[in-house]
Amino acid sequence: MKKPESVPPNPAASHGDTPLWHQLQQVAAVMQKVEAGASATTALEAVPAALRPGVQALVFETLRGLGVGRLLCSQLVQRRPAPLLQALLHSALVLAWQAGAQREDSRGYTDFTLVNQAVEAAKRHPKLRHSAAMVNAVLRRYLREQAALRQAVQQASPQGDPALLNVPDWWLQRLQRDHGPDVAAALIRHGQQAAPMTLRVNARHMTADAYLEQQLRPAGLDGWRQGAYGIVLQRPCPVQQLPGFAEGWVSVQDMAAQLAAPLLLQALPQDRPLRLLDACAAPGGKTAHLLELGDHAVLALDQDPQRCERIHDTLQRLQLPAEVRAVDAAQVDSWWDGSLFDGMLLDAPCTASGIVRRHPDVPWLRRASDVAQLAAAQARLLQALWPLLKPGGRLLYCTCSVFREEGDGQIGAFLSCHSDAVRLPAPGHLLPMEGTGASSLMDNGVAGDTGVTGLMDHDGFFYALLAKRD
Ligand SMILES: C[S@@+](CC[C@H](N)C(=O)[O-])C[C@H]1O[C@@H](n2cnc3c(N)ncnc32)[C@H](O)[C@@H]1O
Structure with missing residues (x-):
């Protein structure tokens, strides 16, 4: 099977029974901890297990656009907000920025829905309730002034590329010094894409070809072969769904x-x-x-x-x-x-x-x-x-x-x-x-x-x- 051209759908888009506002509350709590120095993996452990995959997808998307989110926030908010409120604004602005740039069917919500749900997240949170009007005002202004803000962000970006805002300055400078500006930009953009789930087939049990043809495909999972032992899955899945995972036929690597x-x-x-x-x-x-x-x-x-x-x-x-x-x-x-x-x-x-x-x-x-x-x-x-x-x-x-x-x-x-x-x-x-x-x-x-x-x-x-x- 050939590698598909399109990006896999965002798991956060199919948030099932969990309303987006509820996920956004969790995202803000995680982002507050990460902005204070905790690792995302550790911060996500506090999220109820049933919500975690969707919340993780939104947290990762926020982190991949955080530089842009911070810049937008500084343009729209005069005084620095308290940490939890700031985390909600950063997440909502990054996700609205992304939603505005992509077709609705690739993520399941528009930037308008996103803004409504972020306001709802504030209204229903005991520590954010009093700031709901402010969240509403900031995000509605973002929607009204979106075109001008996009231009402003682009002008403020190194090489005119907003993706390069999404790493600290020292990181960009080090990559540019090590690899030159074009490779540095390509590396940073690559780092802002979702990674595939890749498997290593245990050569003691079978070849990667045999695992793909005789185990994965009959189980309704698909992918393509890479390297001597590797399979890149078309879609990530829980390891328990991989045939023979518990028996050691395959590992994630x-x-x-x-x-x-x-x-x-x-x-x-x-x-x-x-x-x-x-x-x-x-x-x-x-x-x-x-x-x-x-x-x-x-x-x-x-x-x-x-x-x-x-x-x-x-x-x-x-x-x-x-x-x-x-x-x-x-x-x-x-x-x-x-x-x-x-x-x-x-x-x-x-x-x-x-x-x-x-x-x-x-x-x-x-x-x-x-x-x-x-x-x-x-x-x-x-x-x-x-x-x-x-x-x-x-x-x-x-x-x-x-x-x-x-x-x-x-x-x-x-x-x-x-x-x-x-x-x-x-x-x-x-x-x-x-x-x-x-x-x-x-x-x-x-x-x-x-x-x-x-x-x-x-x-x-x-x-x-x-x-x-x-
Ligand atoms: C990149 S990870 C290793 C990943 C591992 N080789 C694998 O493929 O699963 C680096 C590891 O080095 C360990 N480490 C760091 N300093 C060490 C030291 N001085 N002696 C032994 N282990 C160390 C860390 O605890 C961490 O688990």
């Missing part, structure tokens, strides 16, 4: 992340089980993939004990064995038994600047100073783990970041002070581009045996493969 295990294993001897280290392993997606591809002895580390539980859960569902330890991988003396590793995966902590479409709160939660702090943590891990690799062994370093300081910059600095390290061919910076699903995967010559055979839809990632001289 982005296409770029699915390159890690094959990249490392293909660079190592194929004829024997290997001793492998996965240094930053939770929740265990790449650990599991390493084990799906061979009977290796894997030591999986993560410094967060709660996240280590998720590695156990992943491995239990897939029925794969590994030793899991909750330790700081850089504190080698606390966990290492003295025997060297054939291969290591270092999927290091990073800014997550490559996975903004799945986590649209990331640009708003990060500060510019986080990049250098995380780069220092990555350098510390590389430095500490390198001596544990056998001569002739391989270390695969990766981050889900598109910032050079966490990719090429990091590896360049490491190579300049480790004369026993050689950089082998690997993708480098994988930059996802807007709309087309096109990417830099092909340009980087990654195709090889990783199964990359065409345009792929993936997150932003960085891979460097290092060999230790014999």
